[in-house]
Amino acid sequence: MLHILIVDDNPSDRLLIIRELEREFSGFQVAEILDASAFAEALATEIFDMAIIDYQLRWSNGLEVLRAVKSRFPDCPVIMFTNTGNEEIAVEAMKAGLDDYIIKSPRHYVRLAVAVQGVLKRVAAQKQVVRLENRLQSLLDRLNVGVFSCTVNGRLLESNQAFLRLLELENLQQAQLVDLRDLFRTSLDLDTAQTKEISLPKADGLLKWVLLTQYFNTTSEGETIIDGLLEDITSLKQAEIALRQLNETLEMRVSSRTAELEDVNAQLEAFAYSVSHDLRAPLRAIESFAQILLTDYASNLDATGLDFLQRIEGSAALMNTLIENLLDYSRLSRSNLPIEPVDLSLIVAEANTQLGEEIRSKKAVIAFEPLPHVLAHSATLLRVVVNLLSNALKFVAPGVEPRIRIWAQEVEEPPRRRDSARLVGETETTRTELDTMTKWIHLRIEDNGIGIAQEYHQRIFGVFERLHGVEVYPGTGIGLAIARKGVERMGGRIGVESALGQGSRFRIEFRKYEP
Numbered sequence: 001m002l003h004i005l006i007v008d009d010n011p012s013d014r015l016l017i018i019r020e021l022e023r024e025f026s027g028f029q030v031a032e033i034l035d036a037s038a039f040a041e042a043l044a045t046e047i048f049d050m051a052i053i054d055y056q057l058r059w060s061n062g063l064e065v066l067r068a069v070k071s072r073f074p075d076c077p078v079i080m081f082t083n084t085g086n087e088e089i090a091v092e093a094m095k096a097g098l099d100d101y102i103i104k105s106p107r108h109y110v111r112l113a114v115a116v117q118g119v120l121k122r123v124a125a126q127k128q129v130v131r132l133e134n135r136l137q138s139l140l141d142r143l144n145v146g147v148f149s150c151t152v153n154g155r156l157l158e159s160n161q162a163f164l165r166l167l168e169l170e171n172l173q174q175a176q177l178v179d180l181r182d183l184f185r186t187s188l189d190l191d192t193a194q195t196k197e198i199s200l201p202k203a204d205g206l207l208k209w210v211l212l213t214q215y216f217n218t219t220s221e222g223e224t225i226i227d228g229l230l231e232d233i234t235s236l237k238q239a240e241i242a243l244r245q246l247n248e249t250l251e252m253r254v255s256s257r258t259a260e261l262e263d264v265n266a267q268l269e270a271f272a273y274s275v276s277h278d279l280r281a282p283l284r285a286i287e288s289f290a291q292i293l294l295t296d297y298a299s300n301l302d303a304t305g306l307d308f309l310q311r312i313e314g315s316a317a318l319m320n321t322l323i324e325n326l327l328d329y330s331r332l333s334r335s336n337l338p339i340e341p342v343d344l345s346l347i348v349a350e351a352n353t354q355l356g357e358e359i360r361s362k363k364a365v366i367a368f369e370p371l372p373h374v375l376a377h378s379a380t381l382l383r384v385v386v387n388l389l390s391n392a393l394k395f396v397a398p399g400v401e402p403r404i405r406i407w408a409q410e411v412e413e414p415p416r417r418r419d420s421a422r423l424v425g426e427t428e429t430t431r432t433e434l435d436t437m438t439k440w441i442h443l444r445i446e447d448n449g450i451g452i453a454q455e456y457h458q459r460i461f462g463v464f465e466r467l468h469g470v471e472v473y474p475g476t477g478i479g480l481a482i483a484r485k486g487v488e489r490m491g492g493r494i495g496v497e498s499a500l501g502q503g504s505r506f507r508i509e510f511r512k513y514e515p
């Protein structure tokens with residue numbers, strides 16, 4: 001309940017005051033003071049929301065009473081209600097903290113309650129402001145982010161504790177001696193980027209990383225100031241640096257491993273090449289002696305002996321083909337394959353010519369539309385297409401006439417950096433230039449053959465990988481390995497889409513040639 005101190009010697013005036021207050025307030029309590037000792041006791045023992053005082057008192061005067069109230073309760077509003085005061089007294093009283101001054105005359109009585117109401121509201125608003133300010137300050141001080149404001153000349157105006165802590169400064173006074181422009185190595189002007197990462201040397205010699213964010217504001221006086229935030233990002237920065245270093249070592253390790261692998265691979269391929277090469281001489285001897293036996297000594301052998309001899313000759317011939325194919329495969333890794341624009345239509349036409357005999361004997365039909373130009377090595381590309389086409393002609397169910405369709409599709413793709421093989425003679429520059437090209441041609445060769453089960457889609461591209469016996473479908477199992485190596489050496493890719501019994505669709509991808 002509102003507790004009001006009334007200091008007035010005149011009983012009818014006190015009554016008047018109470019009556020006027022009753023008009024405005026429903027419930028309140030008053031302490032009526034008649035002499036010095038009652039006043040002293042009231043100040044000592046009670047708390048008031050408001051004081052209404054007269055100026056002329058038998059035992060004191062309004063100014064002294066005002067000062068006494070304010071010194072005891074600085075926030076307690078005081079209204080002087082008097083008919084003995086004058087302008088000088090009013091001014092003096094205002095300086096001492098008086099909240100309102102009302103002349104005690106019938107004309108002004110009604111103003112009293114209104115003034116009390118107004119003063120109370122103002123005091124409540126002030127308290128609210130103070131409370132909010134305190135709350136804001138305690139939040140700012142508890143915050144781990146430095147909050148500050150400074151002039152555009154870098155002089156600190158105010159800051160929270162975190163700001164001082166971050167900069168290892170003792171207090172605001174010490175901080176105000178620092179030119180923040182020097183400290184942040186930034187001009188703090190309107191052109192400067194709003195957010196900046198800064199490294200600051202710490203007392204222990206290590207670096208502290210902070211993120212500075214600036215906003216420009218104008219004060220009510222029209223002065224431009226900077227409001228700023230300062231965050232400690234040292235651990236973030238350290239993690240970033242550690243990650244970068246880790247990445248670098250990782251990349252170094254990957255490239256040295258790759259180099260080692262390439263080296264081992266090259267050695268293996270060289271070994272395979274020389275073994276295959278060396279196998280040819282004894283094989284030729286076996287073939288020649290078998291031939292001599294067949295021509296000159298056939299009459300000395302019975303039917304079984306002859307059969308064995310023919311089998312030796314057949315196996316030797318197969319082995320010869322195997323060795324030839326292996327050598328072809330090895331050569332593909334070693335030889336230089338200069339890349340140039342190649343007309344896919346011409347390549348497919350040439351492959352058709354080479355396979356003409358087979359196409360006719362199998363009554364095969366090969367359909368193809370005009371095809372675009374790609375970047376490839378012409379002879380290798382022809383070899384790949386011939387291998388794929390001859391497989392499409394070969395792997396059909398008995399009695400089925402091969403139906404083959406060839407078409408190309410343009411595909412836009414982001415640069416392939418990691419998975420495209422380096423071309424022979426290709427330098428980093430040409431590689432980068434080529435990598436920025438995003439148009440690829442996917443050439444597809446689709447057949448109506450026996451199809452390939454999903455689990456073999458990768459395996460069939462390996463050396464000697466075959467899914468059928470030689471008696472059913474003859475072959476050496478190296479055609480697709482050659483196709484893959486060739487395509488990859490030309491910077492492309494190869495793959496298959498197929499399901500058992502549903503035909504196959506082989507796909508080779510090349511960079512499109514754009515004149």
Ligand code: ADP
Nearest residue numbers: 391392395451460466467475476477478479480
């Ligand atoms: P080869 O044709 O000498 O057997 P390849 O390396 O060309 O060897 O092919 C490997 C294997 O992949 C073949 O033995 C066959 O099982 C399977 N294959 C290849 N092309 C096709 C195709 N068009 N349809 C069905 N299977 C195929």
